[in-house]
Amino acid sequence: MRTVVLAKYVPDATADRRFDPADHTTVRDDIESRLSELDEYAVEQAVRLSEQSGGEVLVVLMGPGGAADAALRALQMGATAAVHVRDAALRGTDAAGTALVLAAAVGRAGGADLVLTGMASTDAGTGLVPAMVAHRLGLPFVGYVDELDVAGGTATGARETEAFRERFEVALPAVVAVTDHINEPRYPSFKAIMAAKKKPVEVIALTDLGIAPDEVGFAGARTAVESALRRPARSSGEVVKDDGDGGARMVAYLVDNRLI
Amino acid sequence: MSEVLVLAQRDGDEIRRATAETVALARAFGPPALVVAGPWNDGVARSAAAAGPEKVYALSGLPDDSVSALAVAESLADLAARSVAVLLPSTREGKEVAAHLAARLESGVVTDAVRLEPDAEGRPVATQSVFAGTFTVRSRVTRGVPVVTVKPGAAEPGPATEPVVVPLAATPSPVATAVRVLDRSVRPKGDRPQLTEAEIVVSGGRGTAGDFSAVEALADALGAAVGASRAAVDSGWYPHAYQVGQTGVTVSPQVYLACGISGAIQHLAGMQTAKTIVAVNKDPEAPIMAVADFAVVGDLHAVLPKATEEIVARRR
Ligand SMILES: Cc1cc2nc3c(=O)[nH]c(=O)nc-3n(C[C@H](O)[C@H](O)[C@H](O)COP(=O)(O)OP(=O)(O)OC[C@H]3O[C@@H](n4cnc5c(N)ncnc54)[C@H](O)[C@@H]3O)c2cc1C
Ligand SMILES: Nc1ncnc2c1ncn2[C@@H]1O[C@H](COP(=O)(O)O)[C@@H](O)[C@H]1O
Numbered sequence: 001m002r003t004v005v006l007a008k009y010v011p012d013a014t015a016d017r018r019f020d021p022a023d024h025t026t027v028r029d030d031i032e033s034r035l036s037e038l039d040e041y042a043v044e045q046a047v048r049l050s051e052q053s054g055g056e057v058l059v060v061l062m063g064p065g066g067a068a069d070a071a072l073r074a075l076q077m078g079a080t081a082a083v084h085v086r087d088a089a090l091r092g093t094d095a096a097g098t099a100l101v102l103a104a105a106v107g108r109a110g111g112a113d114l115v116l117t118g119m120a121s122t123d124a125g126t127g128l129v130p131a132m133v134a135h136r137l138g139l140p141f142v143g144y145v146d147e148l149d150v151a152g153g154t155a156t157g158a159r160e161t162e163a164f165r166e167r168f169e170v171a172l173p174a175v176v177a178v179t180d181h182i183n184e185p186r187y188p189s190f191k192a193i194m195a196a197k198k199k200p201v202e203v204i205a206l207t208d209l210g211i212a213p214d215e216v217g218f219a220g221a222r223t224a225v226e227s228a229l230r231r232p233a234r235s236s237g238e239v240v241k242d243d244g245d246g247g248a249r250m251v252a253y254l255v256d257n258r259l260i
Numbered sequence: 261m262s263e264v265l266v267l268a269q270r271d272g273d274e275i276r277r278a279t280a281e282t283v284a285l286a287r288a289f290g291p292p293a294l295v296v297a298g299p300w301n302d303g304v305a306r307s308a309a310a311a312g313p314e315k316v317y318a319l320s321g322l323p324d325d326s327v328s329a330l331a332v333a334e335s336l337a338d339l340a341a342r343s344v345a346v347l348l349p350s351t352r353e354g355k356e357v358a359a360h361l362a363a364r365l366e367s368g369v370v371t372d373a374v375r376l377e378p379d380a381e382g383r384p385v386a387t388q389s390v391f392a393g394t395f396t397v398r399s400r401v402t403r404g405v406p407v408v409t410v411k412p413g414a415a416e417p418g419p420a421t422e423p424v425v426v427p428l429a430a431t432p433s434p435v436a437t438a439v440r441v442l443d444r445s446v447r448p449k450g451d452r453p454q455l456t457e458a459e460i461v462v463s464g465g466r467g468t469a470g471d472f473s474a475v476e477a478l479a480d481a482l483g484a485a486v487g488a489s490r491a492a493v494d495s496g497w498y499p500h501a502y503q504v505g506q507t508g509v510t511v512s513p514q515v516y517l518a519c520g521i522s523g524a525i526q527h528l529a530g531m532q533t534a535k536t537i538v539a540v541n542k543d544p545e546a547p548i549m550a551v552a553d554f555a556v557v558g559d560l561h562a563v564l565p566k567a568t569e570e571i572v573a574r575r576r
Contacts, residue, residue: 013506013525017391024397038507095369096362119507125390126371127352131329131359140438141360142327144352156442159327161352162501162509163271166444168327174438180490180507181500222368222403226385229396234532234551239544242558247566250538251574253554259515259536260460260482260571 001055001150001172003046004112006102006133007039007074009067010123017123023218024225025092026123028064035070038118040077040185041178046116047078048183049150056080058112060105062090062098068201075196076188082201083109089206092218095128101216102129103136104209111137114155115175119144127177134175142168146181262344263293263315265336267357269349270296271449273303277457280311280417282347282410287418288378290344294423295319297332305425312418321430327439329353331432333360339428340365340405345384347376350409358409367404374411374512374533384408392506392525393532412456413512447501455485455502460515461531463487463504467520467541467560470497474564475519481571487511487531489521505530519560523548540564 011017015032019025035043046057059074061067062085071082085105093101106112115137120127127143134141148157155176156169188196206213214220240249254260264286269276275296286292294313296304300320308316319335322328340346340361348354350372362369373386384406388397401407455461462484464475472486479486488498490505504511506526516534521527523539523546531537532551539552540560549555556563 013392013529017394019395019397095359096366099363122506123391125506126369127355128359128362128369128371131356132363135360135363138435140435141330141356142439143329143356160500162447163351163353164444164446166327167442168439169442170439181494222362222366222401223370224400224402226398226400228390228398231389231394231396233394234537236550236555237553239549239552239555239557241544242556242563244562244566246540246556246558246563247568248570250540250554250556250563250567251570254515254538255574257536 001049001053001113002058003049003055003114003116004058004060004106004109005039005042005046005074005079006115006117006129007043007059007061007070008036008121009033009061009063009070010036010121013122018230019228023092024228028066033066033069035073036118036122038120038122038180041180041182042116042118043074043077043079044183044185045148045178053150058083058109060102060109061085062101062105071201072196075199075201076193077186078192081199084201084203085209086203087206089213089217092221093216094221094223095124095126095132096222097216097220099129099132099136101209101211103133104211105204106133106137108209111173113172114150115139117175117177119177119179130175130177137175140170140174142170142174143177144179145176146179148176148178148182262290262342264290265340265343265346266292266294266313267332267346267348267354268294268296268308268311269351269354270298270304273301273307275304275307275311276454277417278349278412281412281415282349283311283313284418285376285410285415286347289382289384291315293317295336297322297328309423310420312421313423314421316423316425317428318425319428319430323432323437325441326432326437327441329356330360330436331430332357333364334433334436335428335430336361337364343405345406345408348407348409350411354409358407362404362407365404365407367407368401369407369409370399370401371409372411373408373414375414376408376410389533392529411510452479453483453485455487456509456511458485459513460484460517461487461504461511461513462517462519463489463521464492464498464519465489465521466491466495468492468497470495471561472498474561478517478564478568481568489527518548518552519564521548522546523551
């Protein structure tokens with residue numbers, strides 16, 4: 001079986017995440033960045049499935065130069081190889097353009113039995129890309145999956161929304177987005193870290209995918225950010241130590257401020 | 261004037277308050293037409309009319325034994341192409357329908373709008389809260405029919421109407437029925453207010469040590485909803501549907517009470533836009549203290565029951 005994992009290189013959630021004041025894109029240079037934590041679950045699940053029933057795990061990333069670090073992390077976690085789509089024209093690409101590029105990269109790599117993704121990126125966080133990739137590839141899509149097994153060309157598992165939980169079954173190939181409840185991503189061993197150094201990472205550009213520069217980036221975007229303003233940071237307020245009266249003082253605070 | 265499609269969020273036969281809010285919001289752009297998917301009966305009809313649309317599309321024929329987001333999107337594609345905008349709930353399902361629909365319409369999508377206003381030309385401009393609530397972004401769809409998912413609390417619901425009901429039959433493609441549902445358990449409707457719609461939310465974390473009774477008692481005294489941190493959910497102490505944060509729900513209540521929750525960035529992502537934050541935590545150095553308007557340093561198992569008693573006493 002051949003699994004492709006779509007994984008994104010994102011600014012760390014604890015770093016000073018911000019927007020470029022000129023074009024309102026997410027700042028991706030000079031900021032601590034990493035393989036999106038929510039995509040680690042997809043990498044982990046792909047590696048577990050390959051450990052159980054064999055097959056390769058290809059990681060596909062679209063991102064700036066630094067995304068090579070995220071590719072390496074996925075390889076350390078057990079992926080077989082990586083494809084990194086890197087192109088200056090990609091700056092400003094939105095969900096639709098990202099899906100166009102990722103689907104083309106999956107196609108160029110020879111397709112997949114299973115395409116695994118995270119439930120949402122930790123920066124843009126729209127959760128739109130996976131279903132859009134499925135549309136481009138003409139494949140069925142299952143989102144918010146927190147249990148997943150594959151046997152005999154069929155994927156079975158469970159998914160959960162706000163309204164219900166359901167068990168499902170889908171014949172492969174398919175695109176599946178997984179949540180952070182599906183597994184516990186591994187911390188790579190020293191041996192795995194050394195082995196990853198020898199694994200192939202192919203860097204490709206838009207021309208390799210037959211995509212014109214104006215289909216992506218700002219030119220191809222179907223959405224635009226008009227302004228991005230930092231909210232005033234919350235500051236800490238009154239702190240009281242409980243000497244038996246903490247509960248009463250809390251209620252007094254709520255009443256005094258007409259909150260209850 | 262062409263209509264604005266609004267996809268209803270239903271809870272059994274009831275249309276949720278958030279849907280009525282979105283219908284009210286839609287009026288700024290055109291006559292709202294509410295799409296209600298699934299079984300249609302008098303109860304649903306009443307609830308749909310109460311949400312205040314001009315028209316209702318009753319979408320039937322969705323395959324029960326299949327994941328339905330794509331089938332809903334396919335059924336709406338033609339109507340949507342003729343609409344001024346499509347507004348959907350910012351739920352997991354709503355966002356899936358939005359993605360499938362936008363892919364077919366070749367439209368842009370804006371997710372998680374907390375506000376939606378017309379610009380000078382009357383086109384929708386959305387306000388979003390991003391990067392764990394540290395930035396406010398205004399964005400718009402620039403290509404195709406705007407598709408926007410809207411969060412609860414974006415507007416006040418308008419008055420009930422007497423909408424025309426137009427039946428709509430689903431025509432799912434083979435891809436839409438490819439994902440077979442083997443069984444489904446619908447979440448029972450609880451007695452407490454909806455987490456995303458509540459004015460007050462009382463949440464418990466690892467500090468509860470698995471005993472949510474003090475959190476629930478305080479919530480009930482306040483008429484509040486109950487939430488939980490991921491640590492509490494991962495430990496199996498509270499169902500996932502109540503998880504607040506990056507991979508749970510985001511809430512924006514008047515008051516958020518975090519009890520035994522440290523305030524990790526992923527948790528803050530789900531509640532940092534609350535008007536007032538109150539924390540109860542043993543550790544004065546916990547990150548939640550830095551964002552709390554009022555904090556009690558102490559054991560929640562002692563503080564919460566006292567607070568509950570005090571509220572009950574004041575009510576007498
Ligand atoms: C990709 C990703 C997504 C995530 N998504 C979410 C999410 O959606 N929501 C979320 O909540 N987390 C999320 N997390 C997890 C998050 O990073 C934290 O691990 C989690 O929020 C911690 O939960 P907690 O505050 O309950 O537990 P802890 O961090 O362990 O904090 C417990 C707190 O309780 C206090 N305490 C202990 N005993 C008592 C007592 N008796 N009385 C009072 N206080 C007490 C302690 O001082 C401590 O501050 C995510 C993490 C990742 C990596
Ligand atoms: N630039 C990217 N490169 C690779 N995968 C991506 C990229 N953007 C999004 N994805 C995938 O799509 C999922 C959802 O992302 P999003 O729609 O941006 O929230 C992520 O968890 C990834 O699996």
